[in-house]
Amino acid sequence: MLTIGALANVKHILQKELFSVSDERLLSVVTVTKTFKKKDKRACYLCVVTTTPITVPVVSLCLVKQSEQRENEYKRKRSWALDEIKWVDGRNDQLETHEFDIQLEKLYKWYALHPHERQNFLAVLNRQIQKNVRGQRAEFRNIPSAWLSEKSPEKIAAGRTGDAALKAQQTDGEESEEEAQEFTALTDREATELGKLFSECDFAIKDAEQFIEQLSKELHDLDGANIQSVLASEQKVLKMMEHIDNAINEADKFETRLDSYEDILGHVKETMEKIGGKNAMIEIANNNNIKLMKELEKVITQLDLPHKQQQALEDPDFKTEAGIKAAIAAAQCLQQAMNSDIDSALLRLEAVQDQRKRFEKWKQKFSIFISRYMNNMFIHIGNEIGDLPLTSNELVLPNHSNVHQSLAPYTELMHWTKAMDNKTYAGLMRVYTASLCKIYDRDLRNFFNLAKMQVSDKLRSSREDLDASTTSRKAAVSTVPYGTLGVNRDQWGPGVDSADRVRFDALLEKVLAELEPIALQEQLFCINFFQMDVISPTTKNTQTTLEVMEKSVDMSQSFTAASPSTDGPFPQKRIDRQINEDVRNLMMGLFDCLEPELVIFIKSFERVDSFYSLYVLVRLTQHVMSAQDTHSFLSMTFASTLVQVKRNFDSFMKQQMQSIKESKLPKRSKAGILPYVENFENFAQTAEGIFRKSDRRTDMERWYLQLVNAIFETISEQSHEHPKTPHQVVRMENYHHMYSLLAQLKVRGLDGLKKEAKVRYNDALKAYVTHYFGRPLEKLNLFFEGVQQKVAQGVKETEISYQMAYSKQELRKVISQYPAREVKKGLENLYKKVEKHLCEEENLLQVVWHAMQEEFIAQYNYLEERIQKCYAGAMINLEFNIQDILTFFSDIARSH
Amino acid sequence: MREYKIVVLGSGGVGKSALTVQFVQCIFVEKYDPTIEDSYRKQVEVDGQQCMLEILDTAGTEQFTAMRDLYMKNGQGFVLVYSITAQSTFNDLQDLREQILRVKDTDDVPMVLVGNKCDLEEERVVGKELGKSLANQFNCAFMETSAKAKVNVNDIFYDLVRQINKKSPEKKQKKPKKSLCVLL
């Protein structure tokens, strides 16, 4: 019974601590743990609680937990209204069962610590539910049916024991919930009554016995009075009972009435509910129908092709403007319909698939119409223009903008074909290319033939000039190219002059300038007409959204195809490149013969002018480097040609180098100016005329350096080879020539070589003078060399004259060997010799003669100075003075 | 003497000509003249062997791209040049390399990846690591060079010669026995 006490205690505490505060009353409590939470052994209390009846009592189920921190603090964890309880399961009928389940918003499984608490709790709960819940009540399963009867288990127990004391005890402890409901605090009135009673008997405290006696006496009196009044009122009571019986009968009648009403109402309610359900169903169905309608309407409008358009597709009229317009409009509608955005589920509809098949048929049919029509048109254009006689002999490339204009109205049809039928599109492109290629082929060949004729015309006329002027047939036949540095000019083959080169250059410019707009115009047309600036998404023969297929997969594949493997940082760049390449390929097909014709044309210069590569290089470079569209067909064609020309240029220069190295000394009495030195002037002037203002100067200067170096080397090598001309003269004259030439050219890159030429020339001049002038007063020179030896041995200069071999007499003897007349004669001979060595062209005789005069004067001054030093005061002099020398030199120079 | 056909490739203005001229003539070309096509010959000694290098300096300008197939067909070793101061010149090399492999139809082509203008450190946009990893991907040698400051210039060509030697060792030229060519 300890547990009962404990529970009573708990109940008391809970009431006091928790429920009184909120004006509630605890009806029953069971100490539980959650069975699924074995660990948390702390007890919870599941309570049935009612509000104190101010109006209508509200009973609820409530879970309370003891606070973790403080022993005597409790918390309400959760509350449920009774009608939230779906069912209660006692697990089995055994009395000693601990578990029970309550289905609320979820299933709670409880473990009651004390079975008797559980019993009480379940009974109270059942009763309260029966009493308070309207409508569907919780079902109690597996619970002894006795518990669920009216009587509370305690009452039964109490009745069984007959222990009144316990029963009395229950009033303030383990009382039934009804008593609890009636248990109220003393009302004010009762309190005052009681107070009054106590105050009347204030002796009671002193004399309890007396008080009890008085009370029992009073009670006795009251009992007596009571019995009397009861007896008196029996008649009334009987009447009252009768009334009550009547009332009850009436009430019963009324009740049956109400019941029947309720029945009716219940029926109505049921019907209403059924109707409501039906209504909701109808609404849903309606909504679905509307949605379906919308969806269908969408599909139908999307897939509908008006009759007029069907006609336009089935029997298109491409001849009139209106017809083309209608056809394009219909075709675009078809395309739109075939690519309409329809859910893939709907695509499985047979009607949609049927429509698709119809579309497919229209598409194919229309595509065939276009194909046939455009095909004919392209071929017709090709034939028509191809048959037109070429009009003029002027060097103009015909413009075919009229072709483009006549095709322009069909542009959108081509775009349609590209999107809808790639195969036909590709086929049409081929036919177009073939037809137009024929035209351009003819145009270009004719154009280049005219251009070539203009070159050979010039050739002929210049040849005639040549023949007329020189009458040397031999030269015309010579195989040595004109301008070859290492070969004497009279052995050159025929060539052209700079005026001709200017004309050729102008002709080339004209040709290039004619090509550019024509190619550009065709390219622009093709890009637009064939919509080449858009990459077609699929390699396969196009596809529409109406095909039930994983199109996303296809798309991604085509995308990766466009931008392969590597994580290319610029996919756009790749796409652009693909477009460029496609356009270029098309242009290549159209202008098939352009490159070979251009190369042949440029070659035609070669036959006339060995220097052609110079100005063609410059001219073509201008066109290639200034190109806006660096990867266009024309730019790249020109660039390839330019590389060829550059190679020809380099090999021309290499030949020039070779010719210098292999050149032979001219077979003449004087070496004179060597052919490559002589020719270099003309060569450099020609090259400068072409390259002076060009961007390609660097290419030329690179060769200048090599050529001039080769020239210097070869001069030095060959200077020894001439049988008569001394090597000093060969070098002097040729370096002098090179020097003056380079000075005149003013090429900055050659400044170093210019300086070197000057040094080499001066060296050669000095060497020549030293060698050939020698010492005309040789014996005097030898005499003083002896003097110098003595001086070196320690003889004083003033005492030299006392030496036997160097006496004044001896000196006079030597001097007398060089009389003025003899000296002049010797100089005259020398002059003749020099004259024989030097060539007239370079005109260095006076320079050399002057250098010799200087040399002579220097030697004279030296001797005079020695005489004055060693034979001072002896009054010895040479037999001629400086003035005489100057007169000799000028006389000799003048007389020749 | 064995001849080595070397082709220098790369975008315009990266310094292909500057490197080549520095190697062949020991001059730095300051001025930029877009190349059309230049060929040079230079004799060098590599590992005690005399070699004749025939170097083709090609155009980087876009118009000339059509010529590349031919260059690649004829070349034995390739110098792929970019400038460390221009990202796009680095990006362009991927395609060039692919084209070489396609034309040569083999994965093993003697090749050197060159990041030029390394004297312009303050203008650098392509990191050295990037170059290295591209070379790794290409499975080829890598060096940063400067034609201006003469850094690593000769090494490019020497390395390439060694690669060519390694890939195709010179066939021991048989002494032309008596009559190699018979005049009829």
Ligand SMILES: Nc1nc2c(ncn2[C@@H]2O[C@H](COP(=O)(O)OP(=O)(O)OP(=O)(O)O)[C@@H](O)[C@H]2O)c(=O)[nH]1
């Ligand atoms: N600072 C610096 N400048 C350089 C270097 N190499 C080349 N340049 C400069 O870069 C510019 C272009 O050099 P080039 O050698 O002509 O370029 P490229 O690659 O031959 O160009 P293309 O012939 O058009 O393909 C020139 O002005 C050179 O002086 C270098 O290592 N450092």
Ligand SMILES: [Mg+2]
């Ligand atoms: Mg270059």
